[in-house]
Amino acid sequence: MAGKTVKSAIKPTVKKKIDALADELENVGIVPVIKLDKVENAEKLAKALRDGGINCAEVTFRANGADEVIKRMTKAYPDMLVGAGTVLTCEQADAAIKSGAKFCVAPGLNPNVVKHCLEKGVPFAPGLSSSSEIEQAMELGLDFAKFFPAEQEGGLAYIKAVSAPYPQMRFMPTGGISADNINSYLSFKKVVCCGGSWIVPAKLLDAEDWEGITKLCREAIDKMLGFTMVHVGLNCADPQEAESVADGFEKAFGFTKKVGNSSVFASTYMEMMKSPFRGTHGHIAVATNSVKRAAYQLKLRGYEIDETSVKYNAEGVMNVAYLKDEFGGFAVHLVLKK
Numbered sequence: 001m002a003g004k005t006v007k008s009a010i011k012p013t014v015k016k017k018i019d020a021l022a023d024e025l026e027n028v029g030i031v032p033v034i035k036l037d038k039v040e041n042a043e044k045l046a047k048a049l050r051d052g053g054i055n056c057a058e059v060t061f062r063a064n065g066a067d068e069v070i071k072r073m074t075k076a077y078p079d080m081l082v083g084a085g086t087v088l089t090c091e092q093a094d095a096a097i098k099s100g101a102k103f104c105v106a107p108g109l110n111p112n113v114v115k116h117c118l119e120k121g122v123p124f125a126p127g128l129s130s131s132s133e134i135e136q137a138m139e140l141g142l143d144f145a146k147f148f149p150a151e152q153e154g155g156l157a158y159i160k161a162v163s164a165p166y167p168q169m170r171f172m173p174t175g176g177i178s179a180d181n182i183n184s185y186l187s188f189k190k191v192v193c194c195g196g197s198w199i200v201p202a203k204l205l206d207a208e209d210w211e212g213i214t215k216l217c218r219e220a221i222d223k224m225l226g227f228t229m230v231h232v233g234l235n236c237a238d239p240q241e242a243e244s245v246a247d248g249f250e251k252a253f254g255f256t257k258k259v260g261n262s263s264v265f266a267s268t269y270m271e272m273m274k275s276p277f278r279g280t281h282g283h284i285a286v287a288t289n290s291v292k293r294a295a296y297q298l299k300l301r302g303y304e305i306d307e308t309s310v311k312y313n314a315e316g317v318m319n320v321a322y323l324k325d326e327f328g329g330f331a332v333h334l335v336l337k338k
Helices: 012-028 039-051 066-076 090-099 111-119 131-139 155-163 182-186 202-207 210-225 239-253 291-300
Strands: 030-034 056-060 081-085 144-147 170-173 194-196 228-235 257-259 263-266 270-273 282-288 305-312 318-327 330-336
Touching: 012 030, 012 056, 012 081, 012 144, 012 291, 030 081, 030 210, 039 056, 039 066, 039 210, 056 066, 066 081, 066 090, 081 090, 090 111, 131 155, 155 170, 155 182, 170 194, 182 194, 182 210, 202 210, 210 291, 239 257, 239 263, 239 270, 282 291, 291 305, 291 318, 291 330
Parallel strands: 030 056, 030 194, 056 081, 144 170, 228 270, 282 330
Antiparallel strands: 228 282, 257 263, 263 270, 305 318, 318 330
């Protein structure tokens, strides 16, 4: 069966906004679904999320005053990607937009509400869970949507199966997502990000435990990125020195030497460069589940990426990026986990 294409039914300016939204959400990876009953805590919650590395939120209209929460968050942090969730009517959409929501989300697909938002220039991600609904969304010009309820409908295996005929569709699975299964969802190329309420549990909200929420955010981000050490590269003056150092590692520790074009490895953990490369003394390779998301998070943490070092694989996925900073005289570069 040939893959279906997205029908152009929305203005180019709105399509650009949807693409930009999807790109930003892909960077973050996790979208907290928030039901906040105490409007006066909006700014504190926004700060707790940001401090934990999550600069976005889906504020659900299941709680009274959701529009005021959105207004307070966006006023306090204009760069924060705050959207409205459970938008079921055009009236709710208007309230969300007036409050500064940068996107709207719903658990289902109501064409009237979707069209209403799109006509006002605001991206809308309706909830889908079947082929018929995916095609309805495509008829409206959408290629990014919520997938809900993800786990209850069959999880990632079901999403892969139902989305197979629609190569251009991208999804934000929500429903049953947790720190334990988010990486399996994010490993699928059609999944842009995942939504979930586990980041902001009612227990912590009721206790106004902002540090606890920040901790949950940071733990979730770190688990999503999955940083691990890969190898250390040492700068050598020439090929002879590189082989000599590798010989030493092999003789002392049994680390098998393997000669390559530009370096000599001693096991998979030590790399001796045949000529000075990046870093005063060498480089350190750190693997991650997503170089793109890792680069985004590291920027939030105060580290700059050397844009000239960024590389992409054959599928267009970022797979290498160096930091501008050195750590103890070593350059640090991110590599995509295999």
